[in-house]
Amino acid sequence: MTQLILFNVFNGVIIGAFYALMALGLSLILNLSGVINFAHGGFLALGAYLAYTMMPYTGFWIALLLAPVLTAVLGLLIEAVLIRRLYGRDPLYSLLLTFGLAFILQDGTRFLWGPQTLPYQIPDILNVPLSTTFFFVTGYRLFMVMLAIAVVTGLFLVLNRTRLGIRIRAGTADLETVAALGVNVRILRSLNFGMGIYLAGLAGVLAAGMLGLSPTIGDSLIMPSFVSIIVGGLGSLPGTLLGGLLIGVAASVTAVFLPSASEAVIYVMMALVLLVRPRGLLGEVGRIK
Numbered sequence: 001m002t003q004l005i006l007f008n009v010f011n012g013v014i015i016g017a018f019y020a021l022m023a024l025g026l027s028l029i030l031n032l033s034g035v036i037n038f039a040h041g042g043f044l045a046l047g048a049y050l051a052y053t054m055m056p057y058t059g060f061w062i063a064l065l066l067a068p069v070l071t072a073v074l075g076l077l078i079e080a081v082l083i084r085r086l087y088g089r090d091p092l093y094s095l096l097l098t099f100g101l102a103f104i105l106q107d108g109t110r111f112l113w114g115p116q117t118l119p120y121q122i123p124d125i126l127n128v129p130l131s132t133t134f135f136f137v138t139g140y141r142l143f144m145v146m147l148a149i150a151v152v153t154g155l156f157l158v159l160n161r162t163r164l165g166i167r168i169r170a171g172t173a174d175l176e177t178v179a180a181l182g183v184n185v186r187i188l189r190s191l192n193f194g195m196g197i198y199l200a201g202l203a204g205v206l207a208a209g210m211l212g213l214s215p216t217i218g219d220s221l222i223m224p225s226f227v228s229i230i231v232g233g234l235g236s237l238p239g240t241l242l243g244g245l246l247i248g249v250a251a252s253v254t255a256v257f258l259p260s261a262s263e264a265v266i267y268v269m270m271a272l273v274l275l276v277r278p279r280g281l282l283g284e285v286g287r288i289k
Helices: 002-033 040-058 060-081 091-113 139-161 163-173 175-180 185-211 219-232 237-257 264-276
Strands: none
Touching (some): 002 040, 002 185, 002 219, 002 237, 040 060, 040 091, 040 219, 060 185, 139 163, 139 185, 139 237, 163 175, 175 185, 185 219
16 A cells, blocks of 8 residues: 555656646746636647657657757747737637637647557666666656756746846736836747747657657646646746646545545645635735735
């Protein structure tokens, strides 16, 4: 039983890392631009498929580097053509647009790569368990956790130590004042959107090696990612990270004792947090009115 619980806790940390990467990207876009990006799961799948396409030519490691960047570039194009027109308008417009865009991306990947699950090869050296006792701790799973930690650390360094990051944080607090100080808000929103999509693409490349590659790979991650934002608190990136890890571990541990409730527990946690602390665990006062 102890080993089973440890297995599920470790799996929960990994799934929570996927939720956190997705939710951080969603939160970046929502906090600065007010866009509820329901197409985030589609960008995740796109990142995974781009990596799958490149792997025979570049290998796993180069595909891991390039696929999220290419996904972000496509995200920037879509932002420039479609989403930019909705800035400053009712968030319902962006929700409806990205909801439709999610279906377009999903059907596009299904048309290009087929509806079936595709074999996603990761290096053999990462497939080996690191311990005979804890057989579930493979090199790939440990690598995913370490890479997620590195990326999240890098994101927080960018937001706190660079001019771009400081402007994004300032824009999140008061975009009109930032614009009045001479910052090009259009470029700032675009770069911020690209960062968010990059995180989705990276999550897709990593998730495909564990969950399998199919056009619907993002569907199982998108709603828990929104829940992560709500549990952690709107406007708080550390809260979003905490929320993703909490619901990932909670769902996995619940699966040991009550498998049928492993998904429901995520929404029960959200309801409890909203009842006790409506702004979320680390949310800012005033985000929820």
